[in-house]
Amino acid sequence: MKQTLITLVKDKPGVLNRISSLFRRRNFNIESLVVGRSETPGISRITIVTNETDSTKRGNIYFNLLKLINVISVRDVTTLPCIAREYVLIKVHVDTDKLNDINDVTKKFGARIVDMGKGSVIIEAAEEEKVITDLIKNLSQFNIAEIMRTGKIAMRRGVAENNSCLSSNNNQENAHWTVDQINHYLNS
């Protein structure tokens, strides 16, 4: 299972640079990284997916991210109940007689056609990674011209530990790592 991290960062120039520099310098692999504004002005939320399988290395990634001063919090949600989605735009070059077939595939995967031009359609989908991969596979019988795919974004289910922005209590908690928390990363 790929490691998924949700982090809150200060929306300062260069913060992405610091994160990508960390991954490059420590030889960690980023699979995808999606950044956007959060509910709090000045704070961005980032979903990072790594393809690191070794739990020690995963712990390393976690603690090194947290060490960055502009990174406010990091939560590893790999094994937690989450809603995780990717978004994709797919342009298919198509003759009119195939339109119905495309429509069927699109519907089957919960995607939709958002643009229909002369000889081409654009399909969008916001689904789990696997669904999107399958959608693309199914559309490949047609003439796919372009794919624009985002990385994964994720959000934890429920209200507990909602990874919300800057409550100072939250930070106090983060400021101290219990044996269990550390062991979760280091000895699991």
Add this chain to the structure above:
Amino acid sequence: MEYHTSKKVLTGAEIIWECLLQEKVSVVFGYPGGAILPAYDALTKYKGRIHHVLTRHEQGATHMADGYARASGSVGVAMATSGPGATNMITGLATAMMDSSPIVCITGQVPRPFIGTDAFQETDIVGAAIPVTKHSYLIMDISELAATIREAFYIARSGRPGPVLIDIPKDVQSDSIEFNYPETTIDLPGYYLPKDPLEKQIQSAVELIDNAKKPVIFAGHGVLLSGASSEIIELAEKSGIPIATTLLGIGSVPDSHPLVLGMMGMHGQAWTNRAIQDADLIIACGMRFDDRVTGNLKTYSPNSKKIHVEIDASEFNKNVRVDLPVHCDVKTFLNAIIPHIQQNNHRRWLEDISVWQQDSQQRDIVNTGSPTLMGAQVIRKIWEGTKGDAIVVTDVGQHQMLEAQYYDHEKPRTLLTSGGLGTMGFSLPAGIGASFYGSDKEVWIIVGDGSIQMTITELATAVQENVNINIAIINNGYLGMVRQWQQMFYGARYAETPISSPDYVKIAEAYGLSGQRVIHIDEILPAMKKAQQTNGPSLIEFVVEKHDMVYPMVPAGADLHDMIQRPHNNKPLAQQKVKKEALK
């Protein structure tokens, strides 16, 4: 202080110096240039309050700030202009980063409208410095200047210390604004400082320590940084556990203490490494299991439980898997466990170690009575001539390891050395920086003939400032450590390691300091005496045996117990062959 009460409108340049005063900075090491001109212009108003040391190269400025920081424990400050001035600082930043040394580097930047245009002397120094700084700033508005400088000092000195870079565009320096130094607490929600260890961690640690039969305490740089020297000795004495130090941990515990084993690792004492390999418990305090410390990770101290006390959580399990990570300041941890530890003496264990110790002593080069001067002998004499009480600043290479082995340090912050990055050229500028700390200890710079030539230009700085430093050049005509590796692992093909030197006595004279040359062991102490009596810098060149090696040695990546020891008979050194199986 007047600048608190009466609101003053100041330029950015003036604010820089005001903030440095607020941070109790008394000396800045730097080099002026175009983009930092406003700051230097404003410096003239601060004469007598802040002393500026004009270095001969910006790398020197960073090492001086670093040396000052290591000797004093306070933040060292370096200043340079944009572009080449700033990029010359990278080596010094990386050196400070690897060794957790608190420095703040202030660089000028081209004016804001020119940023991104490849303007004259423009470099993206913040971008370039990201991997080698703890944090960095580009100040795009004068309203952020004072708060940022304050934050930078806080970040540099707190937690695991490290270098911070502040890049200030020229037009921000010439802007003006009402100055007040922020008094509120620093708000850094993403900056976590660890607190007390948990009850559970203390209990587990105490249990492990009380039940251990062959335990070893590790004292790393973190012991020095947290000021835990007396606490770690207290733990050792109460529990009867011996202490091994890392290179940067030297000085954190007195070498003369019967429970102190000396340095561990690649060129560590043989008995120390054997004790580590044989141990059933390691209590690692403020260190990071560097590859020079561990050797082959697969066979490293295979039977020991490991407690790792470290302020930086990203160090846990980075290299060595530990059983009890304690995310905590070393001193806090020690104070928490000492009352609960059982009184103990590990007599059998300590006897085992002392047998290994005797074997090593018989091989010691100092006891050979060799006619040529040996590096180790020089270091031992320097120890004698300074009564073991100098601040010794070393460079990188054979002389550095010999210093670690043959100069016994009794007090914290008396060995300054570039451990992590291994920066040749570190010692002369770092020693100059250390001398500004104003301690009553004499400063001795021990440096090789290769290293001194990397930053020899700072001799001029030493003379201009008339600093009291003693420079001991250990000249063996080679890049000695690289030559040692070539001799051992590359068929003695000495590719580009023979290195010529200028006449150092003449160099000294030309720069305007006193210079001496020593070729015989009996001349060492008199020459030292002359240097010690000199007011200002002085230099001694020691011409030593060309082919000596540093023993013991654990080849890179070999098992820690597979040490190559100095042969018993001390055969002609150049002809020694290393056993193949020891190398793997």
